[in-house]
Amino acid sequence: MIEVSTIMAPAAQIHGGARLPNRASSLLRKTIRGSCRTSHGRRNMRAYDIMTKDVLTVTADMSVDEVRDRFFHNRIHGAPVVDTSGTLIGIVSFVDLAGGLGRRVLHVMQRDPVTASEDASVEALASLMLAHKIHRIPIVHDRRLVGIVAASDIIQALLDLRGASGAETAEAEEKV
Structure with a gap:
């Protein structure tokens, strides 16, 4: 609960x-x-029902400055880090970027992020967010990123319902 x-x-x-x-x-x-x-x-309701499917992603070789600009222009605070095949390798937040001036995402990203599958319940997603004190969960299928659920997605879905x-x-x- x-x-x-x-x-x-x-x-x-x-x-x-x-x-x-x-x-x-x-x-x-x-x-x-x-x-x-x-x-x-x-x-x-499941993750698939509320997740954002067109996810803005970054790569490990991007500069922190480039990612910070991307976050600013897209008004987001974090993004999944993927390799060239779309496999999730980490996640990076605006806070992670703070001390990384002149560095690459590889050096500041969080490895092994909390993830969920497309069939995870909304309740399970909310519990994961609370337990890990996070605001977004990448949704994966066979380690490939297929979407993302933010805390605001859960709240919006509940209001819509x-x-x-x-x-x-x-x-x-x-x-x-």
């Missing part, structure tokens, strides 16, 4: 609401367990 109160604790401090984590945690748990259906009617319109979102915020 996903322990959402871990993520919501800072929000409670900001809003001064001691009951915020419990209500938000309960709402998210109900959404994940009860409403995660795909358009095909499957009970649990619940049919969250502006009015419903405002109503939910008032209750929290």
Whole structure:
């Protein structure tokens, strides 16, 4: 089970609401367990249903400066590192690039990143993100990159499944 109160604790401090984590945690748990259906009617939504398939990737021989520019222009904070055959060999984040001036991605990337398969459940993906304190998970098939799921993809999918319109979102915020 996903322990959402871990993520919501800072929000409670900001809003001064001691009951915020419990209500938000309960709402998210109900959404994940009860409403995660795909358009095909499957009970649990999978990585394949929400992943970005056209992933911006980088290579190990790229310069840190080049990758930093690519991140800036594409408004992203991290990317999978692949070899010439599309095999995932690492992941690099904006934070990894910070001390790498004049170096190659090979020297600053994280090797052996946390990955998941296309059939991983949304709940499993969220649990992996919380356990490893990461914001994106490369999706692989036979070690080849086939997509990526970001934390924002999970949140958006849950909102879409619940049919969250502006009015419903405002109503939910008032209750929290």
